[in-house]
Amino acid sequence: MHRSIRSFAVAAFVLNIRTLGNSRRGRKKRGDSVTRLTQTGVVALVTALAALSIAPTHVQADEGITTRAEWIERIHGHADVGSGDRAPLNKNFTQVGMLDLGPFEISDVWAHGDYAYLSGIAGTPVQIVDISDPSSPSVAAIAASPDSECSSQDVKVETLNTRYFKGDLMAVGNEGCTTGLQLWDVSDPTDPQLLSAVSQIGEPEFIHNVYIFEQGNRAYVAAVSSFAEVFTTFFYGFTIGDFVIVDVTDPTNPVTVGDWGAGKDGGIAFGTPFFPPFFPPGSDCTPPPGGEELCRGDDFPGVFAHDVWVNEQGTLAYVSYWDAGAVILDISDPANPSAVGTAFEPETLGSDEGNAHVAVPAGGGNLLLIGDEDFTAGPWGFLRVFDTQDPASSVQVGAYATENTLTNPNPAISYSVHNVVVRGSRAYLSWYDDGIRVVDFSNPSEPREIAAFVPEGPSSFWGVYPHRNLVLGSDWLGGDLYILKMR
Numbered sequence: 001m002h003r004s005i006r007s008f009a010v011a012a013f014v015l016n017i018r019t020l021g022n023s024r025r026g027r028k029k030r031g032d033s034v035t036r037l038t039q040t041g042v043v044a045l046v047t048a049l050a051a052l053s054i055a056p057t058h059v060q061a062d063e064g065i066t067t068r069a070e071w072i073e074r075i076h077g078h079a080d081v082g083s084g085d086r087a088p089l090n091k092n093f094t095q096v097g098m099l100d101l102g103p104f105e106i107s108d109v110w111a112h113g114d115y116a117y118l119s120g121i122a123g124t125p126v127q128i129v130d131i132s133d134p135s136s137p138s139v140a141a142i143a144a145s146p147d148s149e150c151s152s153q154d155v156k157v158e159t160l161n162t163r164y165f166k167g168d169l170m171a172v173g174n175e176g177c178t179t180g181l182q183l184w185d186v187s188d189p190t191d192p193q194l195l196s197a198v199s200q201i202g203e204p205e206f207i208h209n210v211y212i213f214e215q216g217n218r219a220y221v222a223a224v225s226s227f228a229e230v231f232t233t234f235f236y237g238f239t240i241g242d243f244v245i246v247d248v249t250d251p252t253n254p255v256t257v258g259d260w261g262a263g264k265d266g267g268i269a270f271g272t273p274f275f276p277p278f279f280p281p282g283s284d285c286t287p288p289p290g291g292e293e294l295c296r297g298d299d300f301p302g303v304f305a306h307d308v309w310v311n312e313q314g315t316l317a318y319v320s321y322w323d324a325g326a327v328i329l330d331i332s333d334p335a336n337p338s339a340v341g342t343a344f345e346p347e348t349l350g351s352d353e354g355n356a357h358v359a360v361p362a363g364g365g366n367l368l369l370i371g372d373e374d375f376t377a378g379p380w381g382f383l384r385v386f387d388t389q390d391p392a393s394s395v396q397v398g399a400y401a402t403e404n405t406l407t408n409p410n411p412a413i414s415y416s417v418h419n420v421v422v423r424g425s426r427a428y429l430s431w432y433d434d435g436i437r438v439v440d441f442s443n444p445s446e447p448r449e450i451a452a453f454v455p456e457g458p459s460s461f462w463g464v465y466p467h468r469n470l471v472l473g474s475d476w477l478g479g480d481l482y483i484l485k486m487r
Helices: 003-024 032-054 068-074 228-236 403-407
Strands: 089-091 093-100 109-112 115-118 126-130 138-143 151-161 166-175 181-185 193-198 209-215 218-224 243-247 255-260 307-310 316-320 326-330 338-343 356-362 367-372 383-387 395-400 420-423 426-430 436-440 448-454 461-467 470-475 480-486
Touching: 089 093, 093 448, 109 151, 109 461, 109 470, 115 151, 115 461, 151 209, 166 209, 166 218, 181 218, 209 307, 218 307, 307 356, 316 356, 326 367, 356 420, 367 420, 420 461, 426 461, 426 470, 436 470, 436 480, 448 480
Parallel strands: none
Antiparallel strands: 089 448, 093 480, 109 115, 115 126, 126 138, 151 166, 166 181, 181 193, 209 218, 218 243, 243 255, 307 316, 316 326, 326 338, 356 367, 367 383, 383 395, 420 426, 426 436, 436 448, 461 470, 470 480
């Protein structure tokens, strides 16, 4: 099957199983017409995939499923956020600056040197913002993908010094197009240069999150491609895990060197109950004989990789695997990742969901902070703290949730935590409609909020990044970059 059709199918199917998950709990979507399109799309896509299983080279994509902007906007269940039905809040923050980049135009945020890097949704490229004067930020450059349909879901920038490359490397994870991983030279941020775009069959595509790390004189990108284990098996006849490692020592010639999948390598359940019966065996999250039932909850039951962070030594990867919790992988040999432990979320604060969205190491590897992305009230998603001194016996020791997360039932708003970034004993959290939160976890059993920011009017924070003495927040709903300073 042509690569673009495969990407179309993946995007549409992930969107539609998300929508089916929402409909199971009676969530109201924005606009009946979109809902009807999505329901029609389920039938059309399943029919197309059924035909594909018989004649894989002749199936055509159904372009009537929905628009690409709607796919990307709603692919992770974000359609219901941002009504603005909450009061503004400022606790120990000073707003230094703000830049309007356009509604639905940005997603995550990273910073390096005097510049902020904002990934985008709905076909938006990476925008590079000069923050040398944080009170007056301005767009310095656009890193436009050669594929105009790409949505740059994630961006990371690091300084590398390898045999082949000396400078600042930007890794971009894309969805909805054929170049899942792009590598850019941003040594001059005002003039980004595309070095490579991975687009060969079997290489990473539909990448949701990336992380740059080094081992000795070699550089790598760890990347996650949700449901790759299912889709590569179905479409190509061979299996690549949801987690992949790409050698970028020579960023003009990236090479995939290793991968790991929950089913093929971990021997555990994978996939989602929403996948149709003609998908590969086990894709519906049925556990192997003697295995544990992992798919749980009403928000979106599934076992798939969603995000990844790597420790400072470049030896352990922390892969958030949704209902399977956070899988801790030994990547000291990048060609052969192996699981050494799992941080599995127990029932907490009345929630039996998994939904491990992001997992970030802290305390020199002795702690792990997990953000659960849950779009169901009672409670919404919140932060968990795990003791990982022995990765094989990780145990949850603390949790933190905002008041709205625990008590506000408004279905038109998302009071779930989203991204987590750690500096020392502080966790910087983007909390969708509950703004930016800073939590001190120096006592891991009793994390406490020390700062909070919710602007006036509708907003929904996708990303957060502490940089120097600033805290950057990306409001995907309004398209605003907020620049804050803690008091």
